[in-house]
Amino acid sequence: MKGFLKWIISCLILFVSFGAVAQTDEQLAEEYFKKGDCEKAVSYYSKILRKSFDKRGLKNYTTCLIKAKDWVEADKFFKRQVKSDAANAAWYYINWGLVSEAEGKNGEADKKFGEAVGAFGTRFDLYRDVAEEFRELQKPELAKQTLLRAREASKNENLYRLEMASLNHELKETENMIGELLAYGIMFRNAEIVQNMLQDFLKEEKEQAMLEKVLYDKIQKNPNEAFYNELLVWYQVQRKDFYKAFLQERALDKRYKYNGSRIYDLGNLALQNKDYENAASMFEYLVKEYPKGQLYPFARRMAITAREEQVKNTFPVKTDEVQKLIGEYEKLLTELGTNERTLEALRNMAMLHAFYLDDKKKAIGILTKAIEVGKQEKNFVDKCKLDLGDIYLLQGEPWEATLLYSQVEKSQKDDLLGYEAKLRNAKLHYYKGDFALSKEVLDILKRATTREIANDANDLGLLIMDNTGLDSSETAMQAYAATELLLFQNKPLVAIDSLKSLYVQLKDHSLADEILWLTAKTYMKLDSNQQALACLKTITEKYNYDILGDDALFTSAKLYEEKLNNKEEAMKLYQAVLEKYPGSIFIAEARKRYRVLRGDTIN
Numbered sequence: 001m002k003g004f005l006k007w008i009i010s011c012l013i014l015f016v017s018f019g020a021v022a023q024t025d026e027q028l029a030e031e032y033f034k035k036g037d038c039e040k041a042v043s044y045y046s047k048i049l050r051k052s053f054d055k056r057g058l059k060n061y062t063t064c065l066i067k068a069k070d071w072v073e074a075d076k077f078f079k080r081q082v083k084s085d086a087a088n089a090a091w092y093y094i095n096w097g098l099v100s101e102a103e104g105k106n107g108e109a110d111k112k113f114g115e116a117v118g119a120f121g122t123r124f125d126l127y128r129d130v131a132e133e134f135r136e137l138q139k140p141e142l143a144k145q146t147l148l149r150a151r152e153a154s155k156n157e158n159l160y161r162l163e164m165a166s167l168n169h170e171l172k173e174t175e176n177m178i179g180e181l182l183a184y185g186i187m188f189r190n191a192e193i194v195q196n197m198l199q200d201f202l203k204e205e206k207e208q209a210m211l212e213k214v215l216y217d218k219i220q221k222n223p224n225e226a227f228y229n230e231l232l233v234w235y236q237v238q239r240k241d242f243y244k245a246f247l248q249e250r251a252l253d254k255r256y257k258y259n260g261s262r263i264y265d266l267g268n269l270a271l272q273n274k275d276y277e278n279a280a281s282m283f284e285y286l287v288k289e290y291p292k293g294q295l296y297p298f299a300r301r302m303a304i305t306a307r308e309e310q311v312k313n314t315f316p317v318k319t320d321e322v323q324k325l326i327g328e329y330e331k332l333l334t335e336l337g338t339n340e341r342t343l344e345a346l347r348n349m350a351m352l353h354a355f356y357l358d359d360k361k362k363a364i365g366i367l368t369k370a371i372e373v374g375k376q377e378k379n380f381v382d383k384c385k386l387d388l389g390d391i392y393l394l395q396g397e398p399w400e401a402t403l404l405y406s407q408v409e410k411s412q413k414d415d416l417l418g419y420e421a422k423l424r425n426a427k428l429h430y431y432k433g434d435f436a437l438s439k440e441v442l443d444i445l446k447r448a449t450t451r452e453i454a455n456d457a458n459d460l461g462l463l464i465m466d467n468t469g470l471d472s473s474e475t476a477m478q479a480y481a482a483t484e485l486l487l488f489q490n491k492p493l494v495a496i497d498s499l500k501s502l503y504v505q506l507k508d509h510s511l512a513d514e515i516l517w518l519t520a521k522t523y524m525k526l527d528s529n530q531q532a533l534a535c536l537k538t539i540t541e542k543y544n545y546d547i548l549g550d551d552a553l554f555t556s557a558k559l560y561e562e563k564l565n566n567k568e569e570a571m572k573l574y575q576a577v578l579e580k581y582p583g584s585i586f587i588a589e590a591r592k593r594y595r596v597l598r599g600d601t602i603n
Helices: 002-035 038-051 055-068 071-084 086-103 106-118 124-136 140-154 161-170 174-188 191-201 205-221 226-238 242-256 261-272 276-289 296-312 319-336 343-356 360-373 378-394 398-411 416-432 435-447 451-467 475-488 492-505 512-525 529-542 549-563 567-580 587-598
Strands: none
Touching: 002 038, 002 055, 038 055, 038 071, 055 071, 055 086, 071 086, 086 106, 086 124, 106 124, 106 140, 124 140, 124 161, 140 161, 161 174, 161 191, 174 191, 174 205, 174 226, 191 226, 205 226, 226 242, 226 261, 242 261, 242 276, 261 276, 261 296, 276 296, 296 319, 296 343, 319 343, 343 360, 343 378, 360 378, 378 398, 378 416, 378 475, 398 416, 416 435, 416 451, 416 475, 435 451, 451 475, 475 492, 475 512, 492 512, 512 529, 512 549, 529 549, 549 567, 549 587, 567 587
16 A cells, blocks of 8 residues: 555656646746747747647747747748648748748748638638737738638638628728628627727728718618618718608608607607707608607607797797797697697797797796696606796796795705706806805706706806906906896897996906807897807907817807808818817817818718
8 A cells, every 4th residue: 555655656746747847848938038038948939839839939939030030940940830730830830921021031921921821721710810810910911811711611701790890991991891890780680789890990081981872882782671771870860960861761661660760769869969950850750641640749749849949049039930839839739638748838838938929927827737737747847847937037036936946956856857956046046146155056066967967067166266256246247147147038138238338347357258258149149140250259369368269269160151151261260270279179070160161072
């Protein structure tokens, strides 16, 4: 028994010793390589590679051969290895090609790389690693050849679609890249991956134009394949081209009997992106095509809502257009009745009466009725209370307004409506000149709400912080806040007179550029564009160093382009934005608009 134990121990010692020697060879090779002692490293790597394949060791070995310029040894080694270790011949050919390349024998290198491409024969599952190696060596063309060879070997043209798409992107072969992604999408029905890769790859306008062209070609040749239409809709939505997206969705709706659901969603998306014209067209299409469908009452109301937004955002707002909208809402209520499906129509009607027809009594009556009809809907009732608060503020009754805002704050404490109510209370304190209280509420909102409300809170908070405490009575800021209240109350002409007087008094105050900016925006709402431009010009000339400098310059350019049809002046100002404010948030838009005006092809 003791003899047997000794024999076991001896075997274990021999086994461990053998492992230690092998391990030591690898460690020594690595150590000498890191030290740059290639002569010693080569001897160890050569010994290791004769025993078994080691991809990392082979790479280091090749690096040492190139560094030592030992071309003869390299040829001997690689000739021997490709014969004795045929299973890994591809890796030897790649490294042999690198040696030939370093030696200046580019023709020989190309031959070796070519041998690597086909070295795996029918084992097409191994080609991906070789292709990846060529990519790491910054040889994407060879990587592409490798994957094409894999497709030949496997007789499967769908192999490695995503890898090929990525390689074609590297090679700037845009049409081929798009083709690979579309083929992948059709095969796996995975639009999300295709969309993500297209977003990553298609940065240039020419590339984006190519995608649109390819998709239209595919749709013509494959009219029954919805994937291409849906991808084209996605692309057009990314570009905010809702008109073209609508055309595609309309075709899909008819072919696949979606009953308008996708068009309804697209209409809402267009509305969110302030494309009121196309949003209205989509909802009106649904009203016409599906008069008995489930979406009819919603589409009917949204069609009016979209037109309402269009009217309210076309300056100056025309009273007769507002009256037409109210008439449309009344027809809707007559047709569908006053119920949970038409409650929002009541709210919209009330606000049109209050803010655009100056009929506050009528507005309060409609909202009171809406609250009674929708009393089971807590959120709706609270929205109506916010609206009522706004109307009381219009009437100059801030205490009634803050009472309603506070009720909603309490009712919706940790919800969006609660935050909105808190913001309105903060603005009310601001209008009244109670800046400390307003700032206190705004500071809370900056930390605890949605991005949109947080941004509004932050902007107003900064305005207060930058322009209070400069004089003991805060007279300037109080006058400015009072003027903003006039604008809220829809008294633009009175507000402009007040702003002009303020600017004369406060030319050297920190509020000066804010006064001019607010004056310009008010003039634009009245469609008095020359007067607006005069205010903006003063900002760009006297206060260009301040925070509104780039806003004023970019807005001036847009006015010349969109309202005054002065292409040359618009181009000049867009270029000035690019040169004077390289860090501006308007840079991308200014560049795009400049190029369009210059006549560049923008798709």
